[in-house]
Amino acid sequence: MAQEFLYKDIITMSISYILFWFVIIVLILYPKLQLRKINRRKRNLEKSIE
Amino acid sequence: MRKDKQTFFRNNILLLISLSMLIINVFFIFGLASFDRIVYMIFFYHVSSAWLSYFSFGISLICHIQYLRSRKINWNRLGKNSIIVGVCFTAFTLITGSIWYNATSGNYTNVFWQWSDARQTTTLVLFLSYLSYLIFRSSIEDKEKKAKLSSALGIVLFPTVPLSYFSALIFTSLHPLINPITGESGHIYWDLIKLLILFFNLISMTILFVYVVQELTALDEAKDELEKIIQKKLIEE
Numbered sequence: 001m002a003q004e005f006l007y008k009d010i011i012t013m014s015i016s017y018i019l020f021w022f023v024i025i026v027l028i029l030y031p032k033l034q035l036r037k038i039n040r041r042k043r044n045l046e047k048s049i050e
Numbered sequence: 051m052r053k054d055k056q057t058f059f060r061n062n063i064l065l066l067i068s069l070s071m072l073i074i075n076v077f078f079i080f081g082l083a084s085f086d087r088i089v090y091m092i093f094f095y096h097v098s099s100a101w102l103s104y105f106s107f108g109i110s111l112i113c114h115i116q117y118l119r120s121r122k123i124n125w126n127r128l129g130k131n132s133i134i135v136g137v138c139f140t141a142f143t144l145i146t147g148s149i150w151y152n153a154t155s156g157n158y159t160n161v162f163w164q165w166s167d168a169r170q171t172t173t174l175v176l177f178l179s180y181l182s183y184l185i186f187r188s189s190i191e192d193k194e195k196k197a198k199l200s201s202a203l204g205i206v207l208f209p210t211v212p213l214s215y216f217s218a219l220i221f222t223s224l225h226p227l228i229n230p231i232t233g234e235s236g237h238i239y240w241d242l243i244k245l246l247i248l249f250f251n252l253i254s255m256t257i258l259f260v261y262v263v264q265e266l267t268a269l270d271e272a273k274d275e276l277e278k279i280i281q282k283k284l285i286e287e
Contacts, residue, residue, distance in 0.1 A: 005158060009089040012153050016146045020095045023142050024072075024258065027135065028065065031265035038272045045279045049286065 064261035071254030078247045089153045096146040098251040099139040100173075102259055106136035107180065107211045109263075114204035117197060124267070126197040129204050130187060131266035133180050135259055140177040147173070147225075155224055168221030169214070176210040183207055 059066070079094050113129030116122075147170060148162040155161070165171055183203050190196040218225040240248070 016092045027262045031269045
């Protein structure tokens with residue numbers, strides 16, 4: 001049984017593993033990138049007010 | 051330059067701890083845990099994500115109750131941000147659960163979903179409920195109204211969490227249960243090493259949760275500041 005599905009098991013495990021890290025990377029990068037965007041906008045607006 | 055580095059480490063200490071723990075755990079999982087089939091290793095990630103989603107929805111419940119009691123906007127933000135993390139990990143749990151189902155119960159016959167399986171169906175209900183919370187929240191303009199209504203909804207939706215958790219015990223489900231007693235059918239035998247690895251994963255993901263919620267809250271505060279600047283500019287014009 002274990003040998004029969006070894007190849008498919010490895011692919012399935014790899015997909016899950018990649019997906020796991022994808023979720024984590026998105027959760028880490030999303031606030032960082034958004035914050036950078038907002039700070040840039042804030043700086044531009046403050047400059048234009050001055 | 052040195053000060054920059056220090057600030058970077060101080061701001062990202064939780065991220066660095068959790069990521070290093072997760073990376074170390076990869077070696078533990080692939081090096082120490084032995085299963086009949088390699089696909090069983092999904093469980094370390096699947097169970098940890100499920101735990102994290104339940105945990106974040108639990109935290110959101112506390113935050114929403116606190117908001118309704120104190121009317122401090124930070125509680126509502128924390129609740130919302132916990133739900134964002136929870137929804138992401140519930141989606142991951144659902145996907146890995148389906149993949150797992152196809153790999154084990156279906157033996158790769160492309161059966162990913164069983165509506166009769168209580169755990170799968172109630173977890174989907176949980177996911178859709180909290181996703182609807184986020185959609186509902188984003189559809190309200192007025193800040194106070196948004197916070198009040200979303201807090202109430204956050205509390206109302208919480209019963210879907212115990213429903214999802216206990217569904218495998220109460221109703222018909224093919225979902226295996228973690229059991230340290232060997233030989234029981236329908237259960238996966240988890241020895242001490244596997245349980246320790248799982249526990250290590252849970253801790254690292256909980257630390258990551260704290261970090262992400264912290265970052266999302268900082269983002270909300272920055273958005274507020276931006277709004278104030280925009281209003282100031284509009285008044286000046």
